[in-house]
Amino acid sequence: MNTTLLLIQVLNGLQFGILLFLIAAGLTLVFGVMDFINLAHGVQYMVGAYLGATLAAWTGSFWLGLLLALPATLLFGLLLEFLVFRHFYDRDHLSQVLATFGVIVFLNQAMKALFGTAPLQMPLPEALNGGIPVMDGLLYPTYRLAILGAGLAVAGLLWFLVERTRAGMLVRAGASNAPMVSALGIDIRRLFMLVFGFGAMLAGFAGVLAAPILSVEPGMGDAPLILAFVVIVIGGIGSIRGAFVAALLVGLVETLGRGMMPDLMRLFLDPSAARQTGAALASMLVYIVMAAILAFRPAGLFPARR
Amino acid sequence: MRWRDAAVPLAIFALLAIAPFIGFGQGYSLTLLARAMIFGIAAISLSLIVGGAGLVSLGHAAMLGIGAYGVVVLDHARITEAWIVIPAAMAAAGAFAAVTGAVAIRTSGVHFIMITLAFGQMAFFATSSLSVYGGDDGYTLYNRTELFGTRALEGRLFFHFACLGLLILSWALVETLLASRFGRVLRAAHQNETRARAVGFEPYRYRLVAYALAGALGGLAGVLLANGAEFVAPAYLSWQRSGDLLFMVILGGVAGPHGALMGALAFILIEEWLAHLTEHWRLIFGPLLILCVYFMRDGMAGVLRRD
Amino acid sequence: MTEPLLELRGLHKSFGGLTVTDDVSLELRQGEIHALIGPNGAGKTTLIHQISGTLAPDAGQIVFAGEDVTRLSLAQRARRGLARSFQITSLLPGFSALENVALAVQARSGSSFRFFRPALHEAALNDQAMAALTEVGLERRAALPAAALSHGEKRQLELAVALAMQPRLLLLDEPLAGTGAEEAERLMRILGELRGRYGILLIEHDMPAVFALADRISVLAQGKVIASGTKDEIRADPVVRDAYLGDEEAA
Numbered sequence: 001m002n003t004t005l006l007l008i009q010v011l012n013g014l015q016f017g018i019l020l021f022l023i024a025a026g027l028t029l030v031f032g033v034m035d036f037i038n039l040a041h042g043v044q045y046m047v048g049a050y051l052g053a054t055l056a057a058w059t060g061s062f063w064l065g066l067l068l069a070l071p072a073t074l075l076f077g078l079l080l081e082f083l084v085f086r087h088f089y090d091r092d093h094l095s096q097v098l099a100t101f102g103v104i105v106f107l108n109q110a111m112k113a114l115f116g117t118a119p120l121q122m123p124l125p126e127a128l129n130g131g132i133p134v135m136d137g138l139l140y141p142t143y144r145l146a147i148l149g150a151g152l153a154v155a156g157l158l159w160f161l162v163e164r165t166r167a168g169m170l171v172r173a174g175a176s177n178a179p180m181v182s183a184l185g186i187d188i189r190r191l192f193m194l195v196f197g198f199g200a201m202l203a204g205f206a207g208v209l210a211a212p213i214l215s216v217e218p219g220m221g222d223a224p225l226i227l228a229f230v231v232i233v234i235g236g237i238g239s240i241r242g243a244f245v246a247a248l249l250v251g252l253v254e255t256l257g258r259g260m261m262p263d264l265m266r267l268f269l270d271p272s273a274a275r276q277t278g279a280a281l282a283s284m285l286v287y288i289v290m291a292a293i294l295a296f297r298p299a300g301l302f303p304a305r306r
Numbered sequence: 307m308r309w310r311d312a313a314v315p316l317a318i319f320a321l322l323a324i325a326p327f328i329g330f331g332q333g334y335s336l337t338l339l340a341r342a343m344i345f346g347i348a349a350i351s352l353s354l355i356v357g358g359a360g361l362v363s364l365g366h367a368a369m370l371g372i373g374a375y376g377v378v379v380l381d382h383a384r385i386t387e388a389w390i391v392i393p394a395a396m397a398a399a400g401a402f403a404a405v406t407g408a409v410a411i412r413t414s415g416v417h418f419i420m421i422t423l424a425f426g427q428m429a430f431f432a433t434s435s436l437s438v439y440g441g442d443d444g445y446t447l448y449n450r451t452e453l454f455g456t457r458a459l460e461g462r463l464f465f466h467f468a469c470l471g472l473l474i475l476s477w478a479l480v481e482t483l484l485a486s487r488f489g490r491v492l493r494a495a496h497q498n499e500t501r502a503r504a505v506g507f508e509p510y511r512y513r514l515v516a517y518a519l520a521g522a523l524g525g526l527a528g529v530l531l532a533n534g535a536e537f538v539a540p541a542y543l544s545w546q547r548s549g550d551l552l553f554m555v556i557l558g559g560v561a562g563p564h565g566a567l568m569g570a571l572a573f574i575l576i577e578e579w580l581a582h583l584t585e586h587w588r589l590i591f592g593p594l595l596i597l598c599v600y601f602m603r604d605g606m607a608g609v610l611r612r613d
Numbered sequence: 614m615t616e617p618l619l620e621l622r623g624l625h626k627s628f629g630g631l632t633v634t635d636d637v638s639l640e641l642r643q644g645e646i647h648a649l650i651g652p653n654g655a656g657k658t659t660l661i662h663q664i665s666g667t668l669a670p671d672a673g674q675i676v677f678a679g680e681d682v683t684r685l686s687l688a689q690r691a692r693r694g695l696a697r698s699f700q701i702t703s704l705l706p707g708f709s710a711l712e713n714v715a716l717a718v719q720a721r722s723g724s725s726f727r728f729f730r731p732a733l734h735e736a737a738l739n740d741q742a743m744a745a746l747t748e749v750g751l752e753r754r755a756a757l758p759a760a761a762l763s764h765g766e767k768r769q770l771e772l773a774v775a776l777a778m779q780p781r782l783l784l785l786d787e788p789l790a791g792t793g794a795e796e797a798e799r800l801m802r803i804l805g806e807l808r809g810r811y812g813i814l815l816i817e818h819d820m821p822a823v824f825a826l827a828d829r830i831s832v833l834a835q836g837k838v839i840a841s842g843t844k845d846e847i848r849a850d851p852v853v854r855d856a857y858l859g860d861e862e863a864a
Contacts, residue, residue, distance in 0.1 A: 037416050039549075084596060091599075093416050094362045098556055098599045101549040106592025113586045226427045226545060229420040237416070276437060283431030287424050291409045294421065298412050485731040487719055494716050497705045504665070504703070505778055506691035506720035515726070 004138050009259045010252065011134070015144050017251020018151030022206035024228040024235070024243045025158055026199020032238025033171055033195050036089055037096045040080065040103035042225025044200045048073045048207025049216045050111060053122040062125035062212070069208045070201055077200020081193060089192070104222070111218040119215030147209050154202070155244055162240055171195055227254070230290050236300030245301060250286055257285035314610065315477055315564045318571065322470050326463055336462045337534070342574040343469040344530045346567050347476045349554040351523035353566035354480050356555050358489060359516045360496035361411070364419050365426025366551045369521040371543030372399040373528020375433055378445045378538045382438070386452045388459070395529045396522040402429065403521020404514065411513045423545055430543040444539025451533050459533060469530055473567075476523055480563040483519070492516055557598055559605025568606045616679055618643045618782055618812040624663060624673035626656075626836075633659045634670065635836035641782070646804070646813045648823045651833035657816045658700055660833070661786050664814070665697040666690045678781060692721070696780035698771040700787045700816075706760035710751060710770055713759050714742035717777040745777040746770075749803055765796030772803065782812040789819050801826065824848075 027041045051072045056065025080103065088099045128146050131139030162168035170191055207221070214220065231250050235242025262278030269277060293301065325331075325339060348370055355361040376395025385391065406425040410418055439445045450459045458464050483489045495502040495509035502509055532538045541547070550573065558569025576594075580587035602609060619641040626634035633656040641647045649657050662668035664675060666687035675683045682690050705713050715738045719725055722738060732738065746752045749769040754762060759770060768788055775783055788804065789797045801822055807813060808828075817823050823830065824844055831841040832853050840846075840853045847853055 031416065035416075037419060087600060093419060094356070094552070094556065094560075095599050097362065097364060097419060098549070098553055099596045101553070102592045102595035102599070104592070105546075105549075105588050105595065109586055109588035109592065113589065222545070223427075226423055230424050233417060233420050233424070276435070279435040279437075280432050283435050284428045287428035290421070290424060291406075294409055294413065298417075482731075483728055485733065486729055487725045487727040487732045487735075489728075490712070490716060490719065490732045491725050494705050494708065497707055498703060500667070500687075500699075501703050501705055502716075503687040504691055504697055504699075505717040505774065506688050507725065508686065508688045512725070 004135070005259070007135065007138065008140065009256050011140055011144065011148070013252035013255035014248060015148050015151075015251070016255055017248035018148055018155075019206045019210055020224065020227055020231055020251055021155060021244055021247035022151060022209075023203045023224055024231040024247050025155075025240060026202045027228050028232040028235065028238055028240065028243045029162075029171065029195050030199050031232070034089060034192050036085065037093050037100070038085065039097060039100040039225065040085075040107070041100075041199070041203055041228070042221030043104055043107045044073060044077055044203035044221070045207040045210075045224055046111065046216075046218070046221035047076055047107070048204030049122075049211040049214075049220060050115065050120065050207075051076075051204070052208030052211045053120045053216045056122055062123065065122070066208050070205060073204025073207070074197050074201040077204070078193065078197045080200075081196045085196070086189075086192075108218045108222075115218075117218065119217040120211075122211035122216060124212045143212060147213075150209065154205070158202075158240060167191075167194070227286065230286060232300075234290055234293050234300055236303040239300070239302040242300055242302030249289070253289055254286050257282040261285065311562055311564050311607070312481075314607075315567055318567065319470065319474055322473075323467075326466055331463075333462060336466050338574070338578055340466055340469050340530075340534050342571045343473045344527050344534060345551070345554065345574055346473050346570040347469075347530070348524055348527035348551055349558070349566035349570035350473075350476045350480050350563040351520045351527065352551050353555050353558075353560065353563050354483065354520045354523070355513075355516055356552070357560035357562060357565070358480075358484050358496065359492045359513050361513060361517065362419050362552070363410075363422040363517075363520075364545065364548050364552060365406075365422035365424075365429075366520075366524055367543050367545065367547035368426040368429035369399045369403060369524030370528035370531060370547070370551075371429060371433060371538075371540070372402050373525030374532040374538045374542050375436075375439065375528075376525065377447065377451065377529050377532040378439050381447050381449075382445075384448070386449060387455065388451045388453045391451050392526065392529055396525040399525025399528065400518045400522030403524075404518040407514050407517035407521070411510055411517060423548070426543065426545055426548050430540055430545070433543055434540040440539070442540060444537055444541075447532065447536045447538070450536060451529070465534070469534075472526065472530065476526070477563050477567060479523070483516075484562065488512060488515070553595055553598075557602070557605055559607030561604065561607050565605050565607035572606065617641055617676075618678060619664070619814070620674075620676040621660075621664070622674040622676065624660070624675070625671045626659060626663060626668065627671060633836050634663065637673070637833075637836070637838055639831055639838060639841065641812050641814055642829075643812055644809045645828040646808055646815055646826050648815045648817060648827035648830045649833060650817070650820070650823055650830060655833040656836040657833055658786060661697065661784050661814070661816060665695060665784055691778065694779070694781035695784065696775040696778040696782070697784035698768075698775050698786060698788055700790060702764075702767045702771060704759040704767060704770060704774070707758060709756055709758055710746060710762065710766075710773075711739060711742050711755040713770060714745050714773050714777045715739055717774045718742050718745075721779060742773075742777055745773040748776060749773045750799060763796075765792045765800075768792055768796070768800060769803075772800070776807075780811060782814065783807070784814050786816050787818065788815070789817060789822060797822070 023045055027038065030036055030038055048069060052065050052069040055068045056062050059065055084099060084103055088096050124143050128143040130142050132142050132145060134140045162171060227250055231246045232243055235246030261282035262275050265274035265278040322339065322343065326336060330339060352363065352366045355363055373395040376398045377391055380391050380394060410421040413421060434442050453459055459468060484493065491502065491507050491512045495507065495512065499509055531542065554569040554573045555566045557573060558567065559565030580590055617640040621637055621639040624634050624637040637660060651657055659668065663670045666685060674681060677693060677695060682693065718738045718741045743752060743755060746755050749772050751766060751769050751773060754766060762770060772788060789800055792800060804826055815827065827844060829843055830847045832839050832847065840850045
């Protein structure tokens with residue numbers, strides 16, 4: 001493997017990691033603040049992609065689609081919170097897992113019923129169609145770089161909101177001591193809703209961003225959801241910083257592993273066996289990394305202060 | 307074990323035993339019943355760790371899948387004797403459970419849920435990438451597992467009773483385990499971990515053994531699943547399947563394996579019934595699942611016990 | 614004199630900037646009832662946590678029966694004969710009173726990796742559990758689930774569980790807390806009967822009870838041992854009177 005290819009892989013990995021971060025950020029806040037495990041967070045990503053693709057098709061503009069999809073996913077998240085999630089806040093994790101699982105079952109099927117099983121396409125915006133030379137003889141798609149930039153900007157914004165604003169202070173306080181925050185006269189339910197809606201919107205944003213480069217189809221949120229879980233387990237539940245570091249790590253490991261493992265195996269095995277074991281190992285690599293990290297740090301890399 | 311807890315499963319076993327002779331003897335019914343019984347075994351194995359030990363695993367489908375792929379690997383090598391296939395597949399699933407459990411059980415609560423989910427997904431992707439065994443497309447068995455070199459398991463009626471026998475054994479095994487010294491420590495650590503430690507037990511070791519045993523028993527269900535369909539695919543290990551299994555346990559009630567048994571049978575029958583109604587049966591199934599979890603806190607077993 | 618049953622050497626523990634255990638050294642002799650008293654927030658329960666193994670000290674050493682147990686887990690210490698009761702009752706609510714105690718007997722009666730025989734029917738476990746229940750006067754309540762017992766009975770059950778471990782040292786964290794006068798009296802009688810058979814480290818707020826039961830007393834204030842001695846020595850100690858007992862005794 002040459003450096004050009006390696007650079008592409010690294011960029012792809014970072015871009016995938018940023019998308020994971022956008023999903024994981026909401027998940028880790030919702031869990032950290034509300035002690036609520038939400039499997040249905042992945043469907044927010046799927047719903048975001050569907051809304052983005054549909055709205056872009058209606059308006060004929062990527063940008064309008066993106067702009068309209070954000071409040072729409074926010075509303076959708078709040079609707080789910082109102083209809084289902086809030087009735088399970090005071091139940092055990094097992095009930096939460098199953099109730100939110102039920103939401104996934106329903107919504108995946110609903111997308112099939114509404115849009116069929118064939119993937120939807122979302123066209124790239126005109127301005128970002130094309131490539132940018134990142135080094136000699138290497139054009140990297142502008143849109144993927146834009147995802148990277150947008151993700152980093154959101155990460156910065158999120159850091160600012162959580163660390164530097166009063167609402168963020170309350171979110172952090174709520175994560176460590178919810179009764180104390182309600183004793184201060186803050187409506188904890190409203191705070192929860194705020195966090196929930198915001199997290200849903202971030203996942204939806206990730207969905208819209210991913211829509212032009214991935215296929216928009218039912219169940220597309222499931223795999224990223226599980227990787228987002230891996231991210232917050234590695235990063236430490238409730239920690240935005242941990243989610244950011246872990247998301248990039250997982251994105252890189254996943255992408256580089258798939259690219260390089262078969263080659264690496266060729267050093268030890270004959271080509272066909274190398275392809276087999278390489279592919280199998282690559283698909284397991286993220287989870288092996290997770291297990292290794294947890295073996296040394298059971299609470300993750302950056303455990304939230306409790 | 308309370309008498310009423312045993313009465314329901316015994317009645318179910320009796321019904322399953324006479325079912326082929328009271329109008330459920332045709333191929334379709336027997337296939338459905340076998341499927342229900344196989345998931346009964348799977349749910350019972352999961353109930354050992356969820357109900358007994360309080361370990362909410364969202365990766366149990368991997369145990370079934372590894373059991374099923376055990377059959378595939380041996381079938382590919384033309385080894386089909388049950389007395390080799392079943393122990394080997396169970397050992398493989400148990401070993402996977404022991405290794406992943408050793409990491410997962412160090413954590414608790416929501417961490418445990420996520421980590422078991424992640425390991426389940428790992429097994430899913432690993433089987434998907436095994437192109438020797440069909441990769442994503444799955445693998446069709448050359449023939450069913452043989453018993454002492456005979457094709458006995460290919461007889462529908464024989465297979466029905468083999469599943470029933472193993473179902474009863476699994477139920478009795480988990481009941482016995484939970485009532486034993488070992489099970490008492492598991493249950494105690496579930497109710498109050500500090501108390502269990504304070505009298506001198508390290509819950510970790512007991513939980514790990516329970517997790518591995520549940521994995522092996524799940525592997526047995528996987529062997530039967532592979533044989534019932536004569537086909538195995540990575541979809542057997544999908545995380546939705548793990549969610550289904552967990553739902554079976556909750557639907558029936560976590561109080562004991564009898565709950566899991568009821569939950570699995572009800573789940574498969576409801577699923578089948580809904581699938582007959584509409585192609586989009588999951589639109590009904592999802593909300594139904596949410597309502598069940600919301601309203602039936604102790605599952606079907608709890609509803610039965612309420613006077 | 615034989616070696617002490619329990620010896621704390623220079624224990625330190627702090628949470629963030631707050632020092633809760635400050636250079637605590639203490640000796641507890643075989644068979645004595647040693648009371649640990651001090652105002653709220655003096656660090657008594659934190660100290661019990663470190664002795665029993667639920668909290669690790671930042672520095673210092675815990676020697677139990679001649680063995681350094683500082684790095685051992687709660688369960689390992691329990692198996693060596695260190696039994697504790699909890700300030701806030703900590704039982705198995707779904708188990709019967711008898712089974713709560715039988716679990717403790719089981720912990721020291723052979724392997725618990727036994728998978729087939731029903732534990733509920735093991736006569737050897739049940740007999741010893743019943744004996745412990747009888748010792749605390751709970752034999753009539755054996756079949757009730759622990760959750761159904763009264764508060765005082767739960768305290769008695771805690772004690773029975775600790776006794777069933779056949780410990781060498783009992784760590785009792787406010788065994789009388791929240792009990793009524795009659796229940797407290799019964800518990801005190803039971804504790805008195807245990808004197809000489811076990812070493813007992815007793816944390817208690819009820820001063821008459823402490824002075825009635827204890828052989829020796831140590832006083833903890835702001836994480837430090839400010840005095841340690843016999844009842845009379847403690848009663849006469851001006852520092853203690855000043856810091857803690859003063860007003861009560863004068864009244």
